[in-house]
Amino acid sequence: MGIRLGSVVINCADLDVMTEFWAAALHLAPGPVVDEGRFRVLRGRRVNVSLQVAESPVGARDQMHFDLYTDDQAGEVQRLLALGASHVRHDHDPSDDYVVLTDPEGNEFCVCAVTEGA
Structure with a gap:
């Protein structure tokens, strides 16, 4: 699989207003609201x-960030660190395991x- 862009995350104040706008603007299908009403994925064929x-x-500076999906998280994190990324934290949630890094200018992703197959 390697690594691919899975989702662009937009930080917002009003989830409903932003859902209505981005779903219509990009022809995306809104998923369920999760994380106590604080998070929603708008799904598309190639990117979310x-x-x-x-x-x-x-x-x-904190409006949006990349989520990169991979079936080799440890390997890709090491590769990205070698390219100049910096480690911020690793969140180990069984249903949402992700590592937060920053690029050389301090932008988080x-x-x-x-x-496999996700």
Whole structure:
């Protein structure tokens, strides 16, 4: 599988308004609201847009980030670190295992573990 862009995550204040706009703008199908009403994936054929309610006012630098999907999370994290990324944290949730890294300019992105065929 290697690594692929799985979702662009947009931090927002109003999940319903953003769902209506992005689903219509990009012809995406809204998934269920999860994480206590704070997160929703809008699904497309090739890429997803995820909406996430921000805990603080959204600024330009933290508006969105990449989620990269891979079936070799450890290997890809090591490869990206060797390219100049920095490690922020690893969230070990059985249903959502991801590593947060930053690029050389400090922009965060996630490397998400997925099973074959996901």
